[in-house]
Amino acid sequence: MAENYRTMNCPPENVFAVLADGWLYPSWVVGASRMRDVDAAWPTVGSAIHHSVGVWPALIDDTTSVLEWDPPRHALFKARGWPIGEAHVAVDVKPRGNGCVVRISEDATAGPGRFVPVTLRSPAIKLRNAETLHRLALLAEGGAGFS
DSSP: OEEEEEEESSOHHHHHHHHHOGGGHHHHSTTEEEEEEEOTTTTSTTOEEEEEEEETTEEEEEEEEEEEEETTTEEEEEEEETTTEEEEEEEEEEEETTEEEEEEEEEEEESGGGGSOHHHHHHHHHHHHHHHHHHHHHHHHTTTTOO
């Protein structure tokens, strides 16, 4: 399992405001290129966002669904990107001073990606999620997700 941490200059609620706005997903998730739809119930458990992964014309339409939602502390998502497979992605947030520390944990759970040795897949996921957390910080610190 790959884990990344980032200190952000915002309260945990700001991070969860970004997570709760499904339309912002491709703004912070590396690899997501566009949104097609967001369930009206997002981000309740069982709801999904419908996104595309990749670069045109090689786009894959798939979904990410909520497995656990406990704002402003914890969220667990099932991210699908078939034919590569599925992953569980956990976002955990803890207050620290005037800001917070965000941990993102991810690992393949289904499909061919699961059979890539962890010694190869974890560094690749970790590199991608360093940029994912950077993007999430820009949005959360800037107040995105608040109406």
